[in-house]
Amino acid sequence: xxxxxxxxxxxxxxxxxxxxxxxxxxxxxxxxxxxxxxxxxxxxxxxxxxxxxxxxxxxxxxxxxxxxxxxxxxxxxxxxxxxxxxxxxxxxxxxxxxxxxxxxxxxxxxxxxxxxxxxxxxxxxxxxxxxxxxxxxxxxxxxxxxxxxxxxxxxxxxxxxxxxxxxxxxxxxxxxxxxxxxxxxxxxxxxxxxxxxxxxxxxxxxxxxxxxxxxxxxxxxxxxxxxxxxxxxxxxxxxxxxxxxxxxxxxxxxxxxxxxxxxxxxxxxxxxxxxxxxxxxxxxxxxxxxxxxxxxxx
Numbered sequence: 667x668x669x670x671x672x673x674x675x676x677x678x679x680x681x682x683x684x685x686x687x688x689x690x691x692x693x694x695x696x697x698x699x700x701x702x703x704x705x706x707x708x709x710x711x712x713x714x715x716x717x718x719x720x721x722x723x724x725x726x727x728x729x730x731x732x733x734x735x736x737x738x739x740x741x742x743x744x745x746x747x748x749x750x751x752x753x754x755x756x757x758x759x760x761x762x763x764x765x766x767x768x769x770x771x772x773x774x775x776x777x778x779x780x781x782x783x784x785x786x787x788x789x790x791x792x793x794x795x796x797x798x799x800x801x802x803x804x805x806x807x808x809x810x811x812x813x814x815x816x817x818x819x820x821x822x823x824x825x826x827x828x829x830x831x832x833x834x835x836x837x838x839x840x841x842x843x844x845x846x847x848x849x850x851x852x853x854x855x856x857x858x859x860x861x862x863x864x865x866x867x868x869x870x871x872x873x874x875x876x877x878x879x880x881x882x883x884x885x886x887x888x889x890x891x892x893x894x895x896x897x898x899x900x901x902x903x904x905x906x907x908x909x910x911x912x913x914x915x916x917x918x919x920x921x922x923x924x925x926x927x928x929x930x931x932x933x934x935x936x937x938x939x940x941x942x943x944x945x946x947x948x949x950x951x952x953x954x955x956x957x958x959x960x961x962x963x964x
Contacts, residue, residue: 701754701919702727704939705786708932710921712778714770714900717760719746724770728921734772736762737899738907743768749918750788750856754940761788761918762901766796769901769912775804778898779815784862784928786936787900788918792854795823796910798831798891801859801917804898808835808866816840817863820891821852821913832861832884833891834868841891842868842884849875849883856918858940860933874933881930 698704705713712728724734736745742765749761762770772778789801803818812835820831828843829851835841844851851857857876864870873880894904894911900920903911 698939698942700756700942701750701752701936701940704754704936704942705919705921708921708923708928708936710786711924711926712772712922714920716749716762716770716918716920717746718762719760721745730924732773732777734770736768737771737905738764738768738902738912740768742766743907747916749916750940752940754942759918761790761916763916764901764913766912766914767907769899769907771905772898772900775806775896775898778804778922778924779806779817780924781815781866782862782864782925782927783815783817784860784923784926785817785819785920786858786860786928786933787920788856788858789851789913790854790856790916790918791821791852791913792915793824793852794914795821795852796914798822798889798911799913800899800901800903800911801913802898802900802920803893803903805893805895805903807893808837808840810837813866815863815866816893818891818893819859819861822889826887826889828885828887830859831887831889831891832868832871832873834863834866834871836890836892838888838890839886840868841887841889842871843887844873844875844880844883845885849878849880851875854915856916858937860928860936862927862929862933864927872927872930872933874930874937877934877937879930879934 710728721736744763747763749759799821801819806816808814808816829846831843833841860874862872901913
């Protein structure tokens, strides 16, 4: 049924040059030397690197830090689990392994709810979903006719044709998904996701996975994805993981922008930042790109 692929590809060589240089040269940005500096260059409202090695406070490096904390059961949840292994991360990069039991309580859901907002995160999903695992939810309820700023990212179970679902409300016409046969994300591999909520109309949503624009591949769902409580979470839906909606895999560097919908190019630039080699090589890359641009103009 969903056999037509309309992905806008972002070749890695081009991403490592154009995407990186666009971040590098923008006057308001600091030098981008790795993934975290790429995120910080875009001034996220909240940024959780999830590098903690003990359960407790979760550090927020965003411009408006908000107290967050681990929640649920550790073990079997794991703090300080192996994270993304790419050149843009250090060898000691750590992540949160939810393992159907642990997550992060971000705080009141309404503090993570705006008409336009964006989330960038890394996730690893092995499958085996019970009902609908939450990667993120602000637990803001929005029903038919409502204008509340609901937002959640869900991994459905294998009985559905969708691999991942994005919702701006609890009605079926407020949700879009990427079919598994278009982009399988529950494959026990790390994936980079950027999803932008650009208003109440779900058709305005933008989704970029692993540097590729899948916005044109989003399809309606016939399911509804509910809320529990009033707090926002990473890796679960209910406080302390008290529901069957806990993530079965891992989550790494997660950033949230409130009142801002990232562009496809910004999302692709973030993915490119994860591929950046050592800082010295990055400087040469940027210099080489500038030389190429100058020669083309001459």
